Amino acid sequence: MKERTRINRDFFDRDVLDVAPDLLGKRIVITGNVSNPSGYTITETEAYRGEDDLACHASKGRTGRTATMYRHGGVLYVYLVYGMHWMLNIVTGSPGEPQAVLIRGVEGISGPGRLTRAMEIDKKHNGLDLCTSPLIWLEDCKTVKTFQTTPRIGIDYAGPVWKSKPWRFVVVDF
Numbered sequence: 001m002k003e004r005t006r007i008n009r010d011f012f013d014r015d016v017l018d019v020a021p022d023l024l025g026k027r028i029v030i031t032g033n034v035s036n037p038s039g040y041t042i043t044e045t046e047a048y049r050g051e052d053d054l055a056c057h058a059s060k061g062r063t064g065r066t067a068t069m070y071r072h073g074g075v076l077y078v079y080l081v082y083g084m085h086w087m088l089n090i091v092t093g094s095p096g097e098p099q100a101v102l103i104r105g106v107e108g109i110s111g112p113g114r115l116t117r118a119m120e121i122d123k124k125h126n127g128l129d130l131c132t133s134p135l136i137w138l139e140d141c142k143t144v145k146t147f148q149t150t151p152r153i154g155i156d157y158a159g160p161v162w163k164s165k166p167w168r169f170v171v172v173d174f
Contacts (some may be wrong), residue, residue, distance in 0.1 A: 010071030044105030085113030
């Protein structure tokens with residue numbers, strides 16, 4: 001079994017299109033009590049790449065809601081959609097470059113709203129740093145042998161160019 005180590009800042013301080021597929025197979029560890037953490041292996045991600053990407057929240061510029069996306073890589077961007085589902089995103093790249101990866105699925109749980117409900121992720125997690133937080137972090141765990149890319153889901157509002165980008169990454173085999 002591969003030894004698990006917390007992922008460091010260098011992993012996150014890269015372009016979102018490099019980080020999103022590399023997150024597949026990584027383990028999200030979350031706990032309110034460090035002696036009893038729960039882990040979830042990432043199986044599906046989606047990339048959102050800055051102010052030019054019309055599907056990205058940052059396409060409208062820096063706002064109170066998107067300010068977290070302008071921080072350094074490794075910070076969590078958590079927001080509420082449809083007034084009922086929390087979305088878990090990981091900021092990537094350098095400060096001032098608003099990029100983030102939406103975690104769409106983990107082993108055994110498909111759907112970003114379902115996984116945040118299972119993990120009890122909500123607004124209190126927004127802005128937490130995966131590299132330093134005692135409550136949540138990522139570990140290098142499984143090696144993904146095969147993954148597929150597909151267009152992103154649920155972003156028709158962004159127009160045909162942006163909704164057809166193959167920026168969704170899904171594990172086929174570990």
